[in-house]
Amino acid sequence: MRRANRKDEQELANDGLTYPDTEYFCKTRPVPVGPQFKAMEAVRNWARANSLAVQAFGTGCGAVELRPLMTARYDAYRYGITGSPTPRQSCVFVIGGYASVKTLKRIVVSYEQMQNPKFVVALGSCTVNGGMYWDSYNTINRIDHYIPVDLYVSGCMPRPEALLAGFVKLKELIKAGKCEGANRYIENLDWYKANQKRVIKNWNMPDYNW
């Protein structure tokens, strides 16, 4: 078992915190997680794809179309999609539409608190290029510069059938092993954090909220 070289481990600065909060948060940088047993990975990906728990955070307009998805008419449960009340218990984060700067801070905190494996589905055209609020002083234009996105579903707003098609595509991507958003986030943590800190002016959080 090879131990990581101490010089390679850079500590997180956590300079948004003041004493005594600095004592409560971890300083070691997160590391990307690879598959434990490569041979079993196909079975594990199949299991992950069929048990998606969507976090209960309605960030924007798109949350209105998530509600009909969980009813009997569109029935997302037969695809293995359920709801989950907290970030720690969920694995899919559906970002429903535009994200204002205040919500972006909460999105980042919720995303980092989710446990691996985690996937992000971005709904609507506001996540792609800012949508109709492209020139607004309070909404961000491209969500994938702040957190890693696995799948976009475009529309304004996307119909529940479009959402279901998006989830089906997400499952295919998971089974093919291509949904490595969490690892991408950790590998490029400095770039993501620089983007976030540029927009979120009152940074009073640790650098990684695990």
Add this chain to the structure above:
Amino acid sequence: MFERSSDRSRYPEVVDGKPVVDLDSEKYVKIWHGPQHPGITGNMSLELILCGDEVVDCKTHVGYLHRGFEKLMERRTWIQNFPVVCRIAVPEPAFNEYLYAAGVEELAGIQVPERAQWIRNLNLEMMRLASFLAWLGGQAGAFGNSTIGQWTVTHRDYLLDLFEEMTGGRIYHMYMVPGGVRSGLPDGFEERLEAVLKKVEKLLKEIELVLLNNSVFKARAVGLGYIDKDMIDRYGITGPNQRACGIKRDVRKDCPYLVYDQLDFEVITGTASDTYERTLVRYQEMHQCIDLCRQIVGRMPKDGPFHQPLPNVLHWRIPPGETYVKAECTRGEKGYYLVSDGSLYPRRICIRGPSYTHAFPVMEKLAIGTDIADIAGLMVSLHTYPPEIER
């Protein structure tokens, strides 16, 4: 329901309506009933200070959905604002379209044809019904009864199908242009509407048995969130919240707009202004919506133009002036204040959402003294939608 101890010596004293709380003494816990929560009516949060199970202080925080609409609308021409406007109040967009169109028509002096008025009114009443259905699911779900949410959201979906037939979109219709509506009703629409209304009526009968006669709902909702009569004008409370106190005011009756002066309906009031009474008033208003939809379909003129031709909208200058138009949406009085200075762009558009007063001063006052488990139910019973607070 358990009884609260009448010995208030262990609770903080109240000075000027606000409790004096010392957070460093380890009697109190501050939690965020926050933006990531299954029990709120949208993306807003409450900062609660608890003493045991009882809320002693509450602060509302909004701003999570602030897009700067009023600033964006000053940058777009009058016709470019028309698709933007419906996204201000996300679960109930049709009222925004109607009010913007009505304001522009009043400033520009455009006459709307008769049939267009009736179609607009039908769209608004269907929108009220859909919004009430979604609300009812939320109110029951806040007290733990999530079956009703499944029923009502499905029936709302039937209404959204009808909207899609009529306008082309399920949620955001972009249908009421200044000058009329964008298209007439499709063939056979009235029969399909009647079929859906029958389904909704049958559902409401079942909901009356399951929810309004439910002993758990009655035990939890009666006495929760009592609004005093002298709070109404002091806080600017409108809509069913105010009518449940016994005050008979309704914008549709007092300042009739569209074709409401040709329809027969009564203003529904209640007496005990708690959560149960508000639920009852809204339930009766749902029946009223169904009745109004049937009246409108019966009395609508069968043919006629549905749109007044507009001047070249790319170079459309509205004469200078200002106006305020209002409508009765599910939550209360919604109004648009438009100021024009004669140029291609609006000077100022201010949106008066009813949730502005319901979510802030009223919620902060009513939350003090309630149980933490009932806060979600209280918030949903005031029927606040965060997007229209912060636009």
Add this chain to the structure above:
Amino acid sequence: MKELFERLQALFAVTDFHQQRADLGFLSIPKDHAEMLIRHLRDHEGFTHLVFFTAVDYIEDGVFRLVYMLHNYGTKDTLGVHVDISRENATMTSIHELWEQAGLYQRELKEMFGIDFPGSPRLDEDFLLEGWDEIPPMRREFDTRAYAEATFFPREGRTKSDPRTHMREQLYPDPDQE
């Protein structure tokens, strides 16, 4: 509503009455008498409902025009009171004792326009914006598009080409290039 204006004219320095509709009228009053007029309207004339309270920025005249919209439930009339205040050092007396929601409108005006209301409760707390360090955004000199392009990452749009030149190149390519 004309009689209402005449009654008020006898008591206050109201000017510029404009009747927009049968039940909607606007009038102006100087800044120092505004609070007394609003109190009088609420207590003696029956305008008990504060509908909203906002400001319009007239940068070319150097004023903010505050608009108090009051509604009378008895006669179903709506009256808009215009108060002009200067854009530099914009302050106004607070009306938070008359209506509870006025404190909230004043918080929003402080954040969005920069108008100060001394005495209003919780005036300096963030209302809609968090960590905002530019000028108040609803002022007309604030350019929201320039700010959005500088702070956020705009996505380049699709390239557009003129259909005429595109078809000409397709159907009649330049003979010198062959």
